[in-house]
Amino acid sequence: MSEQQSMPQIIETQPDRTDLPLAVMPTVFEAMIEPFKANLPLLHDIARVRMYTDRTTDKETLLARSADADAVMVIGFHIPDAALDRFCGFDGGDGHVRCFAFGGTGVASYINMAKTRERGVRVCNIVHYGDHAVAEHTFALILELARETGRLDAEVKADDWTGAEGYALHGKTLGLIGFGGIGQTVARIANGFGMHVAVWNSHVDPAAATELGVELIDDMGDLMERADIVSLHLPLLESTAGIITARQLDRMRPGTLFVNTARAEIIEPGALTARLLRGDVQAALDVFDHEPLPMDDLLRTVPGIVLTPHVAWRNDEAYVSLTRQVVQSVASFFTGGDFNVAN
Template identity: 50%
Template sequence: MSVIETTPSREGLPLLVIPNCVPVMVKAFRALLPEFDGLCRVRLFTDTMLDEEILARRMKGADAVIVVGFHVSDDLLKTLSQTVRCIAFGGTGVDNYVNLDKAQEYGIRICNIVHYGDAAVAEHAIALLMEITRRVGEMNADMHEGEWQPLDGMELCGKTMGIVGFGGIGQWVARIAHGFGMHVKVWSHHAHDEAMQQIEATSVDSIHELFESSDVVSLHLAYNKHTEGIITADDLAALREGSILINTARAELIEMGALAQRLEKGDIYAGLDVFDTEPMPEMDPLRVAPNTILTPHAAWCTDQAVHNAVRQCVDSIRGFYTGTATNVVV
């Protein structure tokens, strides 16, 4: 762990603390630190610490903080409220990470980032799908072991892609699927008539209908109190033999334990980038589930998406110090 500080001797300036950091974001934050010159001091911790007590000590005395990858409990929020007046989150679904009502009660501005990685996440969803259907990684490993054995694949052209949620990421996935020659079906809370027409997508009335009529289902809903567990065991049971489920959104969208149980039957496939507990526990049943491709919540992790995320965090904090509003949620 190292600590990067700017103008530490200028104690008259307010203090911005970044109490931990994903390794791939450190370089991006360092490149933008000069934008805070004259506005605030910055204290950037470059490790991935998640211990709440340590994080609280690191943020002591801060006027603003940037939160990357940890939940702010009600107790921690109360502690921070003694000095902190702005929290910028390095993600979109902030209501999963902080009690927004309490933040408003304490007078703390909450900011998030939006559409920073739509293309990145969509491409990763398709990468998971392609690994399942064409098994490139598996054949590459075999080749490096000296084998020469072509493996059967699944052709996507003519298949049906079902998309749950049709925001920025869902629309990217739909366009790619359409480019493959797939038929696209969509279930969404909101109407997106123009985007649907562009790719000749059709709308369905229920998630259950989407699951039972699609060859591939890709999840792209935001996670909140209304969408928690929205995918039920009954929905998963409706998947036909050979169907594929892709989840680069949130694990909590699926009823707890239902996916592992469904995969045990061995007749469907899954490509998963998100999990109920992260990092994923060693004994998580999904680690040994058949027909499953797993990645460690990496869909967002591209050079451009990282830059976009850090850029928006910096802009939110600069807005706070200069009296403007950028990506303000509360």
């Protein structure tokens, strides 16, 4: 059965209150359904809610389900410019959405922020909901590169006892580009491994740097050259898009481990693929320029690369904070507040 043919369960609140605006969640991850239901009372007497409980990224399905929405809760799908116009009733579109409540950070890679600003459509994102989730996944990727547990598991199950030589984390230098909530959590974990942590010194909280005993390095290229492991934790903003260049990536030494659980768009287009295809740097990536990653993408050909499908943010703890903030954003919009406004 295709996405368009499926008949998802629909959860509605206050359906008879047609005097209230309508907030629609056109798709959701199954694990988020119960956390969202627990927070829907926050919209009592503020807005009706219609939540579709299946998972789809089909643009026409999303648009059809949101046709009469005043606000849309955006959970894990992109809104291209043409779809944005239709959602909001511009350029011949029939929608009337006035607010998008995005269930994540890095909203700029999902919605055209300049366009929403121009047209007076509010966009909200959420903050610090998944600091631990992303930090833990970062170390899962680092450990996979260092100890290859996935490959070794498959070999043992195939009766191959060859094994592999591990790469020690203790005493190595972890270079962090980005030192907000996630970067600081990664640093705390790294301290537990006995690693030396160096941080690119841009907008770094001095108190946090002192508390965590990190070394601040002013030049990003210098950091990449000195680090044994480079991990990215910058948000995607207009000021950070493409901030990591081919010249900086070129300074990584052979044998460096490179991890990205932030956003692919903070790297100059094509620069990372070109660097990794040289074959002397190992990488683990959770984010990509195009998602899902196309089957013919050259990243798939990089030897030893570890790829995960943009899941660093997804765990049970993160869902509790995420769902509450999304609902709070919608409630704030309809009551004249400014909670978590991103644009």
